[in-house]
Amino acid sequence: MPFELKNNIDSKVLFSGHYTTADYENKTANDTSMDGVFxxxxxxxxxxxxxxxxxxxxxxxxxxxxxxxxxxEWKGDLELITMYFNLKGKFSLASPGAAKIIELGNNEHNLFYGKEAEGIIKVEELKMKSFMIQFTRDSFFNIARDGNDALKRFADNIVNGKLVALSETNLNIDIAIQSCLRAILECRYTESLKRIFYYSKAIELLVLQAGAFDNSKINHTRYLKSDYDKERILFARDYILDKLETPPTLMELARIAGINEFKLKKGFKEVFGTTVFGYLNEIKMELAKNDLLEKRKNATEIAFELGFSSVQHFSNAFKKKFGVSPNQAWKVA
Structure with a gap:
């Protein structure tokens, strides 16, 4: 049976994909026959x-x-393990036999397994962005057997045929996971190297996800007590991304986001694993690196556009992050 996506109102087939386990397993570094945009x-x-x-x-x-x-409505007959990263929006998935409905909100991720490959997907916002990584049973076991206790327990549940999620509560997509996802979407390698790169990043994301689960079990103080508080943090993140050249102060950002400064600082680190300005600097450095490697802009242009006080200030920050100067990055591109 192919994977099918149907309109839940009239059961009209919207998409049908005839994927088999062999399609997953046999994709070699040079085989791109099923890749692409649709x-x-x-x-x-x-x-x-x-x-x-x-x-x-x-x-x-x-x-x-x-x-x-x-x-x-969706249906499929493959036994797959799915990492799901919900980048924007909110959705839910109800499957027969599942103990509860799977829900993922804005900036949340989790790892899922279930043998009942059918259910109802409910998209609860008008714009959504997501990234999904699926492993066949064998490919997941090959990786998870060397993983942490959480991945080994997850693998045991698969062996026992249990519907399971890695974490009972969804995890936040932190800056490390965001950077990894961005690297996949902006990959500039040739086709043969892309396959190796994508596979390495899939494993890296599984490691980051397992690490995030371990970290969630540490008894951290939780500063965000409601969905509204988390929404304000995500709003603050989006706002500073729109103001990279002239970011607001923490006091200004707290006022704009409608949250007090203390909760902004603590809540931002709770969600993204870094401070507001640590996050901002990480994004700036990634943008700068991509512009240099693609030779879209030189160091002077980047320093000006990203709001650095001088080219030297930008160069120092870039070298501290990547170990080479902007000019060296430009030359090797």
């Missing part, structure tokens, strides 16, 4: 996705643009 017209909008297959792993980035909230 668009799925929906009754209430559009779904655009890009996918890659390699060594028992499927990676897929999706963007939904809808004009009304939507429900889909």
């Amino acid at each position: 668009n799925i017209p929906l009754p209430s909008g559009n779904l655009k996705a890009q996918q890659w297959f390699v060594n028992g792993v499927r990676l897929m980035y999706s963007e939904y643009e809808l004009n009304s909230y939507t429900e889909f």
